[in-house]
């Protein structure tokens with residue numbers, strides 16, 4: 001087997017894309033995946049991805065068997081379903097396995113060595129550097145593989161970074177409240193759906209701390225699911241799915257094609273995604289969009305930056321944390337900055353009642369274009385708050401207006417602080433303390 005320049009753990013979207021880019025750059029890459037070869041690419045997912053991600057990354061659009069449908073926007077419903085707004089923006093409903101196979105084949109075509117059915121159990125650490133991983137291969141043998149750099153692309157389980165000593169900054173735990181536990185089915189229905197929009201339903205009763213979705217694939221095949229924030233007495237998402245969603249008239253007599261669950265990190269990225277000889281990408285970095293949980297695009301963005309930094313660093317010296325540090329800065333300026341301000345917006349939204357949301361939808365206090373802007377750049381502008389203020393004053397909801405002003409204020413503050421992400425790791429602990437303090441302060445204000 002020999003020694004590799006880079007070991008990538010996990011052949012999801014992040015791992016395959018990082019492997020492809022690094023392999024294309026001429027380095028020797030091993031891609032380790034616990035799934036069997038034929039299952040690689042499959043993932044329990046909503047299967048929706050914005051078109052802009054393909055444009056920004058220079059990837060060709062899904063087509064043929066990979067493409068299920070093209071959306072022209074997202075329709076968001078109020079909890080009582082009496083009102084909705086349309087957020088513009090094209091996106092694709094994809095055949096997730098076919099899309100995953102495309103990325104895998106890209107990696108294989110540039111000579112990446114794939115080890116399917118290989119279950120990684122821990123990193124190997126020597127002299128303060130990650131120098132490889134240990135795992136169990138398909139024959140049940142314990143194997144150690146060595147490399148200069150390991151990329152943790154193992155998804156939410158973060159199998160490599162979470163097995164490092166606790167004093168490694170990259171080993172940051174994700175709290176339950178910063179995740180959504182999801183359940184989803186792909187069903188063939190008797191009724192036909194309009195495939196123009198991906199639909200999101202806000203409802204604390206059905207999906208507390210999350211939402212439920214209906215993303216059409218074909219007019220009579222839809223991806224339907226929900227995510228809940230696992231706090232306190234949060235319900236089991238599968239039970240709520242059966243109780244509130246599967247029982248709706250439009251799903252009467254529907255045939256289940258596929259079902260399953262999964263966890264989505266819904267927060268800012270981990271503060272420090274690098275260590276000596278290691279980087280984290282995709283869900284292992286907590287790269288999903290905190291508002292809608294979309295993680296395919298950001299997993300590819302993080303993989304791209306990680307691959308570029310690894311190629312540069314291995315050409316000129318050891319992959320120390322200091323040398324890999326530019327990955328933190330590049331990811332934050334490309335996506336993390338928006339992610340962190342959306343994280344605060346997410347905390348605010350999770351504290352709104354269904355009644356507040358029904359009211360806001362009814363008063364039409366925020367338009368689809370404004371929601372689009374919040375989602376794209378992570379900014380809620382003050383004119384929106386003024387408009388909300390005017391509407392709220394009508395029936396006096398001062399606490400909601402106050403919280404909205406606080407959110408706008410803190411979204412700006414946290415973006416400024418992330419704009420000051422330390423160029424030098426020595427300054428990192430001080431910076432992280434400032435961020436955590438600001439978030440605590442924000443939560444106190446809105447709670």
Ligand SMILES: Cc1cc2nc3c(=O)[nH]c(=O)nc-3n(C[C@H](O)[C@H](O)[C@H](O)COP(=O)(O)OP(=O)(O)OC[C@H]3O[C@@H](n4cnc5c(N)ncnc54)[C@H](O)[C@@H]3O)c2cc1C
Nearest residue numbers: 010012013014034045046047048120155262282283295296
């Ligand atoms: C129910 C649900 C719905 C979603 N809907 C959407 C959506 O509509 N749009 C969107 O953009 N995002 C969605 N997401 C999020 C998105 O799927 C993820 O963010 C994205 O797939 C992350 O890619 P990844 O490569 O980082 O991780 P993953 O796709 O999870 O890949 C990690 C890989 O690592 C492998 N692995 C794990 N542990 C080990 C180990 N010990 N040894 C070897 N291999 C290992 C896994 O088998 C897996 O193949 C959804 C997620 C869920 C759960």
